[in-house]
Amino acid sequence: MAEILIxxxxxxxxxxxxxxxxxxxxxxxxxxxxxxxSALELVGKATFEALSGRPVxxxxxxxxxxxxHIELAREADLFCIAPATANILSKAxxxxxxxxxxxLILSFDKTIIFAPAxxxxxxxxxxxxxxxxxxxxxxxxxxxxxxxxxxxxxIGVGRMASPEIILNEIEKNIPQxxx
Numbered sequence: 001m002a003e004i005l006i007x008x009x010x011x012x013x014x015x016x017x018x019x020x021x022x023x024x025x026x027x028x029x030x031x032x033x034x035x036x037x038s039a040l041e042l043v044g045k046a047t048f049e050a051l052s053g054r055p056v057x058x059x060x061x062x063x064x065x066x067x068x069h070i071e072l073a074r075e076a077d078l079f080c081i082a083p084a085t086a087n088i089l090s091k092a093x094x095x096x097x098x099x100x101x102x103x104l105i106l107s108f109d110k111t112i113i114f115a116p117a118x119x120x121x122x123x124x125x126x127x128x129x130x131x132x133x134x135x136x137x138x139x140x141x142x143x144x145x146x147x148x149x150x151x152x153x154x155i156g157v158g159r160m161a162s163p164e165i166i167l168n169e170i171e172k173n174i175p176q177x178x179x
Contacts, residue, residue, distance in 0.1 A: 001028040002174045005076035005108070007101045008048070010038020011083035012151040013117035013160035018043065020082060020163045021051045024170070032072055034058065036088070036101050060100050069100060073107035077175050081105075082143075083117035083160045086128055092140075093131035111173045115143040115166050120156025143169050 004024050008014050024031050031052040035045065045056040057068055073079075081088060081101070088101060092114070097103040105112065114135060122128060123145060132142055143166055146159045160166075 001030065002077040003030040003032070003075050004170060004174075005072055005079040005104070006031060006033050006048075006052075007079065007081035007084075007088075007104065008033060008035045008039040008043070009081065009083055009085040009088045009101065010036055010042060011085045011117040011160070012042060013083035014039050014043045016160055016163050017082050018047055018051055020080075020166055020170075021048055023163065023167050025052060027171075030054075032057070032076065034072060034101050034104055036099060038085075038087075057100060060103060069103040069107045073104055073109070076108070076110070078111045078113070078170060078173055079104070079108045080113040080115065080166065080170055082113075082115035082166055084114040085116075086118050086122050086125075089114060089116060089128060089131045089135065093134040093138075110175070111141065112139075113141045113143060113166075113169055113173060115160050116145050116158075117160030118145070118158050119150055119152055120154050120158040123156075123158045141169065141173060 033048040033056045035058045091102040092105045143161045147157045148159045
């Protein structure tokens with residue numbers, strides 16, 4: 001089975017990521033979770049530690065690991081960021097590394113999957129669409145958001161794809177030697 005790294009950003013869809021982590025572990029994969037400070041405001045570390053069976057990482061400097069971003073990147077076969085906010089998409093597209101998650105993106109040299117989630121107006125912005133295209137050009141996989149009611153009450157494209165769709169994309173992209 002594979003080692004999967006899950007990145008969680010500060011979108012309300014972070015609660016859906018709990019299902020993804022749980023299902024990956026039930027399917028026999030090892031799962032490490034890295035969360036942004038914003039994500040921790042929405043869902044606690046304890047949830048993901050219980051589901052993954054491993055400590056959640058959220059800081060470059062306050063960890064039991066010496067080089068957290070390098071070690072997590074080397075251990076994982078695949079990296080999925082769900083939800084991927086406008087902020088992390090923009091950071092990744094421009095090489096900004098100012099927290100653990102954005103530094104992990106730069107440290108990771110295998111398949112990276114982004115599952116965007118944001119307000120429909122934000123999703124439609126030209127700058128966000130340009131950043132998504134840059135990420136695709138850099139080799140990332142994008143699981144496009146779905147249409148529906150978002151947490152702010154607006155209806156449109158911006159809801160993170162369902163956990164089942166994300167799980168299928170993760171398993172489809174696991175390197176052959178680990179399937």
